[in-house]
Amino acid sequence: MxxxxxxxxxxxxxxxxxxxxxxxxxxxxxxxxxxxxxxxxxxxxxxxxxxxxxxxxxxxxxxxxxxxxxxxxxxxxxxxxxxxxxxxxxxxxxxxxxxxxxxxxxxxxxxxxxxxxxxxxxxxxxxxxxxxxxxxxxxxxxxxxxxxxxxxxxxxxPRPLSGVGPAALASGRYVVDPWQLLAGAASIKPPPRKVVLIGLGLTAVDVLLELAVQWPQTEFIAVSRHGLLPEAHLHKAAAPTDDSAELIASMQDAPEIHRWLHLLREACAQETDWRPVIDSLRPHTSSLWRELPLEQRARFLRHARWAWERARHRMPPQASESIAALEQSGRLQRQCGRVQSVELVDDALQLSLTHAGETRALHADMVIQTVGLxxxxxxxxxxxxxxxxxxxxxxxxxxxxxxxxxxxxxxxxxxxxxxxxxxxxxxxxxxxxxxxxxxxxxxxxxxxxxxxxxx
Ligand SMILES: Cc1cc2nc3c(=O)[nH]c(=O)nc-3n(C[C@H](O)[C@H](O)[C@H](O)COP(=O)(O)OP(=O)(O)OC[C@H]3O[C@@H](n4cnc5c(N)ncnc54)[C@H](O)[C@@H]3O)c2cc1C
Incomplete structure (x- = not known):
């Protein structure tokens, strides 16, 4: 020892x-x-x-x-x-x-x-x-x-995304560490009127829930590649499916991401709720991950990670309801896009976004990076x-x-x-x-x- x-x-x-x-x-x-x-x-x-x-x-x-x-x-x-x-x-x-x-x-x-x-x-x-x-x-x-x-x-x-200009970083209007911002948000006076969040995972949910209350006049735009929020847990808990052995054996037989997604979709379609299927994989995730060759892991990260993360890391139902209310009130908008650059222009930040082959600009008083770990x-x-x-x-x-x-x-x-x-x-x-x-x-x-x- x-x-x-x-x-x-x-x-x-x-x-x-x-x-x-x-x-x-x-x-x-x-x-x-x-x-x-x-x-x-x-x-x-x-x-x-x-x-x-x-x-x-x-x-x-x-x-x-x-x-x-x-x-x-x-x-x-x-x-x-x-x-x-x-x-x-x-x-x-x-x-x-x-x-x-x-x-x-x-x-x-x-x-x-x-x-x-x-x-x-x-x-x-x-x-x-x-x-x-x-x-x-x-x-x-x-x-x-x-x-x-x-x-x-x-x-x-956290590190700033590539594409964020030095003037934007130096301006203090581009926030790299959302947790540090939340700790001092009450002291920011006056609060920014328009805030853009880059990333729409659980970090964005936390930031939105907190700032929407602390800054009641602020409008939020949250941008991500697919513009989708994390899925929500149901109020009622369901045990993971206990007949996942067949699914896992099929996945182990063909360690290939495209195939795995197909198998998962099929398994989910057979259940009234897909969540227990995803949860049933949890104890096996490490061994499944080890089966994947490096190029398949890279493929997963490029194409499927976002979908896996939003299904696997779900938000509590109360959080989901609060976010929905924020959207309904018009204070939160979600947009699809990849952020190419963030620059300081006059006294605001200008983001350049691409989506479906088009580029457009967004303007904000503050941009918060909420891209996860x-x-x-x-x-x-x-x-x-x-x-x-x-x-x-x-x-x-x-x-x-x-x-x-x-x-x-x-x-x-x-x-x-x-x-x-x-x-x-x-x-x-x-x-x-x-x-x-x-x-x-x-x-x-x-x-x-x-x-x-x-x-
Ligand atoms: C916002 C948020 C919410 C989460 N919610 C959940 C949840 O609901 N349920 C769940 O299961 N998981 C949740 N997680 C996952 C979470 O990562 C884990 O639950 C857990 O907090 C991880 O703890 P850790 O000690 O690994 O990391 P951390 O809590 O990040 O601690 C790392 C520590 O290491 C210290 N450190 C770093 N470098 C050095 C050094 N050189 N010398 C000495 N100390 C150093 C840091 O100061 C810090 O104190 C959440 C994560 C986040 C960020």
Whole structure:
């Protein structure tokens, strides 16, 4: 087992791994260094650091436990205060943050009782050097040794889209990080009259729900290639279809995206609701993804990703109703188009959009980039990731989906896996595809804890 483990990251993935490790009683106590990154409350991260009750979990309460071994964990936590809450409810993400914090506090106490030693270090790790028998971590002027390290960095900081001019960026009217904007939206006075959002996924939904209330006079235009919102969950939950074995076997027989879409369409057409079919694939997504040759994965990203994401990452029904009301009131318009450029013209931003062979212009007081998670380590300014890549300690996924790793989360370099350098969560998208939400992260945390503590 590794006795001294460094966990790098201050979000839910790091907190879950910490909890898994501290509740075990290995033959010798552990020493954990938890580098929490220094911004926000440890454990909450970007997703659960929101204070707005309009920001809802997009997964039902019953499926949001932090721990694979305690499936009712989150539900028990919220029902303790309010027994009327049902497992099928979509609760505010703020409540999930409360749960994460409470579980971390409990885990620290339990770890203490088991003799484990935890050092919470509220800084970012700037560099990391893997060596034969351990790793050295550097933050500022200090360096520390550990027997093993786990990268739990979440998604990379967002980057402006190509085509956004330097004057547009410098104007402050082009917003690259929507979460930072939401944190300070109330102080923007007067609010912009016309806002364009680029991207129409769950991030756009969150931003619209919040800003529509905070800026009641503002009009919104949301642009994406297909102009479609994420699908919505139904109020009533349905269990995933349990007869998906045949579908999965057919998919495995022909690992080809065109064929898979055909099979999925056929399977969905046989059901009254397509959602349980999509959900039934979830436990198999990683193994299906691994069956796909690289060129098929690239094809999926080019042609089918948008459709998969909107069916798979659905919005809660309440969010869908609020967005529909915003559209009906005329304050939200959706448009199809690819953004080619964003320039500052006089005192406003001008977007050039193409759609169906035509180019047109849109004008806005503010443009917000809501394109979803950034996972491309090849083009990031994240200091630690840049250093690891430059020194060839890690290898980028060829399609921009994080870093190369084996299925146990061990990072790969030079065609081999490091014995003591791991990742959990979003960085593993290229290996597992489905690797950002709590149902996957908690399973990864459990497996990783097993590995770190095995002989
Ligand atoms: C807005 C939003 C809503 C979501 N809603 C849901 C949901 O409803 N249900 C669900 O299951 N999933 C949801 N997700 C998915 C979400 O990614 C996961 O649930 C979870 O929050 C991921 O946690 P993480 O720790 O991997 O990443 P993050 O929460 O992003 O945490 C990463 C942490 O690493 C730190 N860090 C980065 N670099 C360093 C460094 N060099 N040194 C030290 N620390 C560093 C950062 O500061 C941050 O604290 C949502 C995601 C977002 C963005």
């Amino acid at each position: 590794f006795r001294r483990v460094a966990i790098i990251g201050g979000g839910a993935a790091a907190a879950t791994l910490l909890g898994e490790l501290l509740e075990r009683q290995p033959p010798q106590p552990l020493h954990l260094d938890w580098y929490t990154g220094g911004t926000g409350t440890p454990a909450r991260g970007v997703a659960y650091g929101t204070t707005s009750d309009r920001h809802l979990l997009n997964v039902r309460a019953a499926s949001m436990s932090m721990f694979a071994g305690k499936p009712r964990g989150f539900l028990d936590f919220v029902q303790h205060d309010d027994p009327a809450i049902a497992g099928t409810d979509f609760l505010p993400r703020r409540r999930y943050g409360d749960y994460l914090e409470a579980e971390v506090a409990r885990a620290l106490q339990q770890g203490n009782a088991h003799g484990h030693d935890v050092n919470i270090i509220p800084f970012t790790v700037d560099a990391l050097v893997p060596e034969r028998d351990g790793v050295t971590l550097i933050h500022g002027e200090e360096s520390h040794r550990a027997d093993a390290a786990v990268l739990a960095l979440g998604a990379l900081p 950034n996972t491309d380590v090849r083009r990031t300014h994240h200091l630690l990731v840049q250093q690891l890549l430059t020194n060839a300690h890690i290898t980028a996924d060829p399609l921009g989906l994080g870093v190369q790793a084996d299925t146990t989360g061990r990072l790969r370099h030079d065609g081999a896996s490091w014995p003591h350098l791991f990742a959990i969560g979003t960085l593993l998208r290229g290996t597992l595809w489905e690797s950002t939400a709590m149902p996957e992260i908690r399973q990864q945390a459990r497996n990783l804890a097993d590995q770190l503590l095995s002989d």
